[in-house]
Amino acid sequence: MAFVKDFISTNKISFCALLETHVKKENFGFISSNIAPRFSWLNNYDFHYNGRIWLGWDSSLWKVNLIRASAQHLSCLVSRFDGSCNCVVTAIYAYNDVIDRRALWTDLYNLSSDGGIDLDSLPWCLLGDFNAFLADDESTGAQHGRNVAMMEFKHCVQQLGVTDLQYRGKFFTWWDGNISEPLHRKLDRVLVNAKWLEVFDLSSVTFLPRGLSDHSPAVIHLGVPKTRICKPFQIFNHLIEHEDFLKVVAMAWDLDVAGSPWFRLTSKLKGVKHALKSLNREVGNLHQEVNAARQDLADFQSHLNIVPTYSQCVEERSLISKLGSALLKEETLLKQKSRINWLNKGDGNNRYFFNSCKGRWNTNKLLSLEDDLGVIHTTHKDISRTAVEYFTNLVGVMD
Template sequence: MEIDFCSYNIRGLNSKIAFVKDFFSTNKISFCALLETHVKKENFVSISSIIAPRFTWLNNYEFHYNGRIWLGWDSLLWNVIVFRASAQQVTCFVSRRDGSSSCVVTVIYAYNDLVDRRPLWNELFAIQNDLPMGPDSLPWCLLGDFNAFLEANETTGDLPNRNRAMVEFKQCVKHLAVTDLHYGGEFFTWRDGNIVAPLQRKLDRVMVNAKWLEVFDLSSAKFLPRGLSDHCPAVLLLGLQKDRLSKPFQIFNHLIEHEDFLQVVEKAWDIEVTGTPWFRLSSKLRNVKKALKILNRDVGNLHQEVITTRQALLDFQSSMSTPSSQSQREEELLLISKYKAALLSEEIILKQKSRINWLNKGDGNNGFFFKSCKGRWNTNKLLSLEDDLGVTHTSHESISRTACGLFYGPSGFGSRFGVG
């Protein structure tokens, strides 16, 4: 799944760095807000660079010492300009670099206390009034942890006859003229730590205005299983068609060092091939590549245990009944323990292969060591190409077409060497 926007109250990031790194990679996230990180300001740069080294990151430490909101995005895909920020929200103008879409995104992390939340509602009213050309001129999305619910059925706990917090939240939503985007996944997005009788509530939302529904009519939201947090990630898919780039097969040291590597290569190379010398060479190379792909799939994946245990945890969390039983909650704790152990084992293996001494910070240097094993894979990707007229091409198809034109054209490299 490719996710356009994501908001995740991670409830403490220092002990979940490897988990969040894995979450970003697995879901192909390109724009994400992390809430309630509990990371000190001086550690922001080092930890954010481990989670997503290529991302551009910003925060709201200026408005709260705890940096309650982290915002990160892939600058190769998105342009982001901050419009307004505070301790409880960060609002940005967001557009894709290919020009296919633009919108306003407000990331919310509301205070727990009713009185402390009231300035947030006023800030949202002001943002709506200050948006260029009126409140309905731009698609607007509000996502995150509102720390309040709209309806009585959105909590499993006792509800007073008149819940003031719920009333004020409803008034805010009505004034802003926003609504929940069509969503799937988990209904209750937060659960406390009580194993015997847990309290569950819908605190995280993805809300949009009418213009959003008009422009992004195929968009949808989903609330994923909690993972290692007590909140569900809120993810949003714009419904836009994207180019899908295939990653080339690459051989890394862990595969070369495998005991069967030389035998696999030799066996594939010795397959009899007839034809011209060039055809024989290219065919033998294809045979070797095919054999190494099979070896890599069977024994070369260092992260299979992490993938397996993570999926087992998420699948179990998705299937838990509401309300969940004590035996289910105990089983969940066991699966969380197995997943954490797999993450730790992965980190140890990557440390051994990277052969780099590194001062451990938190539980997750996996991103750093994984990057060491992979070398410079990211720097070799071609994401844009400028033609002779100065036009920059970003889609996979246009880059391929432009590259062929530069090579085979009248003044291209191919023509100079008699190719084509």
């Protein structure tokens, strides 16, 4: 346990999950108090004689309320006293056997209803050893067809609507200890829902070297303070399909500009850009348009006569058409942002694409950058400056 104590101290960890401790229940209090004397602790000895999962936290910083526990997970509502964090954390240590592991997937499916927690409105983080992997490249060695365990794990991830938190460090997080023919796998991961990516949009996880363990420890960073930045100009398909698109582009392009050919070209492009930005503002927020159209239809239908009149039927059809149009535009936008293949999932498409957008942004975001001197920069301003300096040194400056 000296390694764990040193790890918590070195990485300044205030909330942790320990798995597979091999500590007997009667020794739990003594060992845990030695690891982190100021921590409060939870365990699952009531569900497994080995107490396979421990949760520890600095009680001066965190408030933790247990939602549900089993032999394979501890799920808690976690809040910081300063109000900077309020989320659900599920620490997982899945069974090795695929059949035994199914109880965990069922528990996770039912967590929201049984625990009385709305996991769509709260950030949710699932972390630990899942004892299963999601893709062939997450395991070395020969694979024998489609693995049932992999398929069931993948189905659970899709049903829960969670994705891997952006990570750095070790890809394979476990090895079997075999020196001559080692087997490496990605069994440990941190999964988060869309709300987590919305609230903690700069969060990430680092998988560190294994040390004395056969697993890589993971350290989650909630992120640095947000810096307001100007997003690059983008044209989305719903704007191209607008009835005034070609007219707006033509009017902006036809304006007379005096000067060299290059100056005229760049000036016209800027003019088109500003005109399309204005058109985009006129189109408005597509998500709000959908919500408003849905509410209008619901309000109208709730006041319909038992036998609707002809005029009411006409009005209802108009409202349905309005909602359908809004949903189509929103779907077009989200599909383009998510950059994934179309899936025929009916009315649930937009939520699926919205989560995909969040997941893609989480994967692509750049949270730190190391310069030529080995200094790691984490703010948006320093990262952009370092990138510009690197490419300036690489290609030079144009006269």
